[in-house]
Every structure is written in structure tokens, then in C-alpha cells.
Amino acid sequence: MIDIQNVTKVYTTKKKQTVAVDNVSLTIRDGEIFGIIGYSGAGKSTLLRCLNALERPTSGRILIDGIDVTALDAKELRQVRQKIGMIFQHFSLVSSKTVFKNITFALKAAKKPKPDIEKRVNELLDMVGLSDKRDAYPAQLSGGQKQRVGIARALANNPTVLLCDEATSALDPSTTKSILELLKKINRELGITIVFITHEMEVVKHICDRVAVMQNGKVIELGTVYELFTHPKEELTRSFVHSVMHVDLPAHLRETHTGTIVKIQFEGKSATETIVSDMLQQFEVKGNILHAKIEYIQDKPLGIFVMELIGKEDEIQRAMDYIAKRTNRLEVVSHAA
Ligand SMILES: Nc1ncnc2c1ncn2[C@@H]1O[C@H](COP(=O)(O)OP(=O)(O)O)[C@@H](O)[C@H]1O
Ligand SMILES: [Mg+2]
Structure with missing residues (x-):
């Protein structure tokens, strides 16, 4: 030691x-x-x-x-x-x-x-x-x-x-x-x-x-x-x-989007795809995956998803609350245009 x-x-x-x-x-x-x-x-x-x-x-x-x-x-x-x-x-x-x-x-x-x-x-x-x-x-x-x-x-x-x-x-x-x-x-x-x-x-x-x-x-x-x-x-x-973990969106995507862009961080075994697909079924929002990255650190996955959520403002908010509760971090990258 x-x-x-x-x-x-x-x-x-x-x-x-x-x-x-x-x-x-x-x-x-x-x-x-x-x-x-x-x-x-x-x-x-x-x-x-x-x-x-x-x-x-x-x-x-x-x-x-x-x-x-x-x-x-x-x-x-x-x-x-x-x-x-x-x-x-x-x-x-x-x-x-x-x-x-x-x-x-x-x-x-x-x-x-x-x-x-x-x-x-x-x-x-x-x-x-x-x-x-x-x-x-x-x-x-x-x-x-x-x-x-x-x-x-x-x-x-x-x-x-x-x-x-x-x-x-x-x-x-x-x-x-x-x-x-x-x-x-x-x-x-x-x-x-x-x-x-x-x-x-x-x-x-x-x-x-x-x-x-x-x-x-x-x-x-x-x-x-x-x-x-x-x-x-x-x-x-x-x-x-x-x-190491940057997920930078191309400028044209940031400028032309119509929905709300969110960045979601997943740790360990949180089942990324299920949470996202459940969210899309439960709320009246459409989701567009713009960027995704999973790194394995000390053999454990750490994922970052960047998604555009399209729909009514309050539905998007409820969808974001749903995801935030079930993942480790949700950050709004930019609001609906
Ligand atoms: N032999 C030395 N005499 C005087 N200053 C030193 C000497 N070695 C390092 N320093 C100073 O100590 C600080 C830390 O240096 P160093 O330990 O080499 O940093 P790092 O390895 O993180 O780059 C720096 O400001 C450097 O200029
Ligand atoms: Mg050195």
C-alpha cells in the first residue's frame, strides 16, 4: 500500500x-x-x-x-x-x-x-x-x-x-x-x-x-x-x-429542429430502449434519435442518447418527467423552435 x-x-x-x-x-x-x-x-x-x-x-x-x-x-x-x-x-x-x-x-x-x-x-x-x-x-x-x-x-x-x-x-x-x-x-x-x-x-x-x-x-x-x-x-x-463522452450534434440539426432536444444519460443496466419505447407509447410525443453513444467503463455501460421530442408542450414535459425518473440524468439541450 x-x-x-x-x-x-x-x-x-x-x-x-x-x-x-x-x-x-x-x-x-x-x-x-x-x-x-x-x-x-x-x-x-x-x-x-x-x-x-x-x-x-x-x-x-x-x-x-x-x-x-x-x-x-x-x-x-x-x-x-x-x-x-x-x-x-x-x-x-x-x-x-x-x-x-x-x-x-x-x-x-x-x-x-x-x-x-x-x-x-x-x-x-x-x-x-x-x-x-x-x-x-x-x-x-x-x-x-x-x-x-x-x-x-x-x-x-x-x-x-x-x-x-x-x-x-x-x-x-x-x-x-x-x-x-x-x-x-x-x-x-x-x-x-x-x-x-x-x-x-x-x-x-x-x-x-x-x-x-x-x-x-x-x-x-x-x-x-x-x-x-x-x-x-x-x-x-x-x-x-x-x-470522451461528448455527443455533439451537427450545427444544421440544432438549427433546423422543431421539437425539444433532450440528452439522456443511462448508467449500468437501465434498459435504454425499453424506457424510450415505453415513453413513446404512453405519451403523445414522437421521438427522433439524433445521436447515441454507449461506452463501457470498467465493464459497465454508460450511455448517452440525444433525442428530439415532438408534440404538445405539456405532453413533452410529462414524457421528460417519465424519463428523468427512470434514468440518471435528463438535460434539455434546446427547446422547441
Ligand atoms: N525541478 C523544478 N524546479 C522548479 N520548478 C519545477 C520543477 N519541476 C517542476 N516544477 C514546477 O512545478 C509545477 C508542477 O510541475 P510537474 O510536476 O512537472 O507537473 P505535471 O507533471 O502535472 O505537468 C510546474 O509549475 C513546474 O513548472
Ligand atoms: Mg509531467
């Missing part, structure tokens, strides 16, 4: 003081994939670097499996760091060394005998699907392959925690997906706790169990990914959710 207690990090330069992390407290459970999302400058990387003591908090404590990493001497730190792997946005591979050498580097630092190193690297390459690239140089690899090497290197010493700093931000969407799948597999099969920082809600949706939203050094919202997607409280969280 990672227990972050009232951590603050202030950078002091000649000109100014920056509060990069501002009194953050979080508990990250063993075996979970924990996301930290925020825009650039929010303090995510600083917080992550405090976890493996690359950075020392100005105040506060961080306990990893009960060990206070903010109070260790150099030797103890080296031992603790072996239990914490890290991967980066730009992979941080040594360009003059082969894939094999890049990975052995971490093992050599841990003073392992040579045959053990050989065996372990082959295991790692197999795990990340790069056995055939053992003797290639980083320049000969695609971005996704480079990150696979980064992951193999980070896992070399059997860490219990893997820290990922924007690990997919330099990759295209389909490579991102394959790297996220690999990280999920590693989490499931090896039970490694993953802390994933990102500015992309799509990534959070795909991989995380819980997520903290950071802004100006503070954690402003925290919950399961499904909770944040269905009931975001803060403005920033809403805008992150919107980046």
Missing part, C-alpha cells in the same frame, strides 16, 4: 517559489491501477517522483508498505527503489546500447550473476513480446516497441509498484491501446500496483480502477473511474469526461 500523507513540494528558485504539490493525501491500494489525471503543470510528475524519492517532499510523509520513503538513507533508498519500477513518456533508453543491454543495466545495478541476468532478460523480452528484438538498437524500434523495452527494464527487479509518467502520451492511439493492454496484463498476472499519470481521460477509461484529478498541486476529486464518469463534481473533471 502507498500512503501519501499531507505531501507538499515547494520548488524555490532565485526568482520565485512554486508550490508544485499542495498538501496531497492519497491511499493507493495493493494491486490496483491508480490514475492521476491533470493538465500540464498540475504537479503530477512531481508527486510521482516523490513516490520513489527522486524528489523529497518539503513536508509530509510517504509510506510504501509501511516504510517511510521520505526518511531513508542512500543505501536504504537503493533497496526500496528496486521495488519501484518507472516508465516515461520518452522511454529514456540508452541509444548506444542494444535492447538486451538496456534491460541488463537495471539488473547489473542490482548485482545479479550473469546466467541469472541472461535468463531474466529473456523472460522479460518474452513478456513484452520483443524476443526477436533482443539485439536491436533503440533507433531501430517503433515508439511502441521502445516503450515495451522501457516496461521490461522497469520490471527487471520484480518491483511491486510500477510508476508510469505519461507512458503513452508519445504514442498513436492504436499503439497506446496495445501498451495499455500489456500494462493491464502485467497488473493482473504479476499483481503489480500501477500508478499511471496522464492528461488523457481516454487512457484513464481504458486502464484505471480509481483516479485522482489534480489541479494546481491539489487533488480536487477522487473516485472509481465509473463514479467520475457518471457523476463528475468539479468543472475540470467534467471537461475531462466530456473529452
Whole structure:
């Protein structure tokens, strides 16, 4: 378990003081994939670097499996760091060394005998699907392959925690997906706790169990990914959710409609189609589906329907009340023209 207690990090330069992390407290459970999302400058990387003591908090404590990493001497730190792997946005591979050498580097630092190193690297390459690239140089690899090497290197010493700093931000969407799948597999099969920082809600949706939203050094919202997607409280969280869940109507539809346009949110198992068809039977309104989207988040459906309701004003109102009672949210996008 990672227990972050009232951590603050202030950078002091000649000109100014920056509060990069501002009194953050979080508990990250063993075996979970924990996301930290925020825009650039929010303090995510600083917080992550405090976890493996690359950075020392100005105040506060961080306990990893009960060990206070903010109070260790150099030797103890080296031992603790072996239990914490890290991967980066730009992979941080040594360009003059082969894939094999890049990975052995971490093992050599841990003073392992040579045959053990050989065996372990082959295991790692197999795990990340790069056995055939053992003797290639980083320049000969695609971005996704480079990150696979980064992951193999980070896992070399059997860490219990893997820290990922924007690990997919330099990759295209389909490579991102394959790297996220690999990280999920590693989490499931090896039970490694993953802390994933990102500015992309799509990534959070795909991989995380819980997520903290950071802004100006503070954690402003925290919950399961499904909770944040269905009931975001803060403005920033809403805008992150919107980046995945937006259903924007083409302008001409908004301008030419005659009825009332409503947006309906369905969560979990609420039977979308039945509610809508029951509504159309019970009330004297006609319904036009203009847009619909269902996302599966942590394997649970979250749907958004945009419908135009045509009929008498009071019938539309009753139809909307009917739907609002049976779904999670109904919002009027625009009234009858
Ligand atoms: N080594 C440093 N020295 C001074 N200021 C820093 C340093 N590292 C980060 N900062 C500042 O701390 C704030 C948070 O940065 P960072 O943790 O990198 O945010 P994020 O990873 O969310 O983009 C920013 O204002 C940044 O300029
Ligand atoms: Mg960063």
C-alpha cells in the first residue's frame, strides 16, 4: 500500500517559489491501477517522483508498505527503489546500447550473476513480446516497441509498484491501446500496483480502477473511474469526461429542429430502449434519435442518447418527467423552435 500523507513540494528558485504539490493525501491500494489525471503543470510528475524519492517532499510523509520513503538513507533508498519500477513518456533508453543491454543495466545495478541476468532478460523480452528484438538498437524500434523495452527494464527487479509518467502520451492511439493492454496484463498476472499519470481521460477509461484529478498541486476529486464518469463534481473533471463522452450534434440539426432536444444519460443496466419505447407509447410525443453513444467503463455501460421530442408542450414535459425518473440524468439541450 502507498500512503501519501499531507505531501507538499515547494520548488524555490532565485526568482520565485512554486508550490508544485499542495498538501496531497492519497491511499493507493495493493494491486490496483491508480490514475492521476491533470493538465500540464498540475504537479503530477512531481508527486510521482516523490513516490520513489527522486524528489523529497518539503513536508509530509510517504509510506510504501509501511516504510517511510521520505526518511531513508542512500543505501536504504537503493533497496526500496528496486521495488519501484518507472516508465516515461520518452522511454529514456540508452541509444548506444542494444535492447538486451538496456534491460541488463537495471539488473547489473542490482548485482545479479550473469546466467541469472541472461535468463531474466529473456523472460522479460518474452513478456513484452520483443524476443526477436533482443539485439536491436533503440533507433531501430517503433515508439511502441521502445516503450515495451522501457516496461521490461522497469520490471527487471520484480518491483511491486510500477510508476508510469505519461507512458503513452508519445504514442498513436492504436499503439497506446496495445501498451495499455500489456500494462493491464502485467497488473493482473504479476499483481503489480500501477500508478499511471496522464492528461488523457481516454487512457484513464481504458486502464484505471480509481483516479485522482489534480489541479494546481491539489487533488480536487477522487473516485472509481465509473463514479467520475457518471457523476463528475468539479468543472475540470467534467471537461475531462466530456473529452470522451461528448455527443455533439451537427450545427444544421440544432438549427433546423422543431421539437425539444433532450440528452439522456443511462448508467449500468437501465434498459435504454425499453424506457424510450415505453415513453413513446404512453405519451403523445414522437421521438427522433439524433445521436447515441454507449461506452463501457470498467465493464459497465454508460450511455448517452440525444433525442428530439415532438408534440404538445405539456405532453413533452410529462414524457421528460417519465424519463428523468427512470434514468440518471435528463438535460434539455434546446427547446422547441
Ligand atoms: N525541478 C523544478 N524546479 C522548479 N520548478 C519545477 C520543477 N519541476 C517542476 N516544477 C514546477 O512545478 C509545477 C508542477 O510541475 P510537474 O510536476 O512537472 O507537473 P505535471 O507533471 O502535472 O505537468 C510546474 O509549475 C513546474 O513548472
Ligand atoms: Mg509531467
